[in-house]
Amino acid sequence: MRSALTAPLTAFAAIVVLAACGTTEAPVPEQAPSAGTASATAAAVTVTDSRGKEVKLDRPATRVVSLEWGETEMLAGLGVMPVGAADVKGFATWDTAVTLDASVKDVGTRQEPSVDSISALQPDLVLMESDDSALIAQLEKFVPVIVAKGSDATDNLKRMRDDLNMIATAVGKTDVATKQLADFDAAMADAKQKIAAAGGAGKPFIMADGWKQGSTISVRLFGKGSLVSDVAGLLGLKNAWTGKVDEAWGLGTTDVEGLSVLKDKDTRFFYNASDGEDVFTDGLQDNAIWKSLPFVEQKQVTKLPNGIWTFGGPLSCRQFADVLVKAYTA
Structure with missing residues (x-):
């Protein structure tokens, strides 16, 4: 239980940091981001993530890898099944709000995802919560990265809405997000x-x-x-x-x-x-x-x-x- 209970971050030394902490794998050569399966006529989208960075996509993302369970749930709940996710088995144990397809590939732990495994899936977007600049830099060599906030104790309900709407914009599912929040x-x-x-x-x-x-x-x-x-x-x-x-x-x-x-x-x-x-x-x-x-x-x-x-x-x-x-x- 401890690995799941000690994520996400706290300010207490007794709680283990489970945000993605990079990888020791060799750097992945730069490559063109995958276009996924979206129509070539789909409109471009731009989102501003928790870093304050504008992330521009030529079209809504369809081949998405998610590196944290909260974002994995949001993504699948919007109707976009990730092609890859961190700790798929753990997700099935701790999060039953959605069920991941058997086709979803495991890309390693949330603490240390495999950059090689992510690259092999040719995603057109990676979702994550980590502020690990080294990991982000490795990923951004071959794929756009959106960093969600994950938590904000000053107003976590607003933060949750903001994260969901950000992800929905990136994958072209803003209508689904609007209904989901209205139902909520x-x-x-x-x-x-x-x-x-x-x-x-x-x-x-x-x-x-x-x-x-x-x-x-x-x-x-x-x-x-x-x-x-x-x-x-x-x-x-x-x-x-x-x-x-x-x-x-x-x-x-x-x-x-x-x-x-x-x-x-x-x-x-x-x-x-x-x-x-x-x-x-x-x-x-x-x-x-x-x-x-x-x-x-x-x-x-x-x-x-x-x-x-x-x-x-x-x-x-x-x-x-x-x-x-x-x-x-x-």
Whole structure:
């Protein structure tokens, strides 16, 4: 579980950096970008990515490689199946909002994708989140690169919309993005109404995941500014975690003792353990501190269904909202 849980970035030393970190492969010779299968009459498009760089395409991209799961979900959700993606197997475990075709080639890990594997697919666009300038420079020798922001704890819902619309423009699917976001807004309004009707408006919640090293269990909290916290806030709920979080992702770390500050008996605890390593059920069942926590005593602990990616796009966010509605209206 640790490799998935420790991405994306946080400002805490305990959390491993999983943004793409380049490759040790030999530089790929420059080559003309592939035109893909789009019609030669398709209109050119220009997008400005998170670097502030204008990326110009002769036509909407059709052969796209995605190097991070959030962008992979957004791309496939728009109806453009990537020709290649990083860690395809991991994506299938942690993100069920979309299903990748068997034809999607694995191009290596999200930490260190294979430039040679990417080049062999002759893409006309690469999507990524990394600020690794060396990797970007290698890729841009043979293919346009769009760098998404991935997270912004000052307004992650707006950032998600911006990333989706940027990708949609690059692949000629702005109409699909518009409908997807309209459906998202409608679903959030409906979910908020259901939670309010059940008396859940303003109730405190916690969202976390965790991992075990030796006998030590670490807990990662999704604090204010994280994407799932923003979704819950949109539904009228209140994040109960007020501890330190990083500025990009809204994530913080603590241990079991650190959860003892959560004393409100109305707090509900949600957690993610999609790969089967459930430290909260299997690692803390005999822990006296854990068993004394109000949300444990009140049996208000909910494991998310496997495959809800907490750093995804509108489709994953709707999955998470469905879990909240079910918990507060049961």
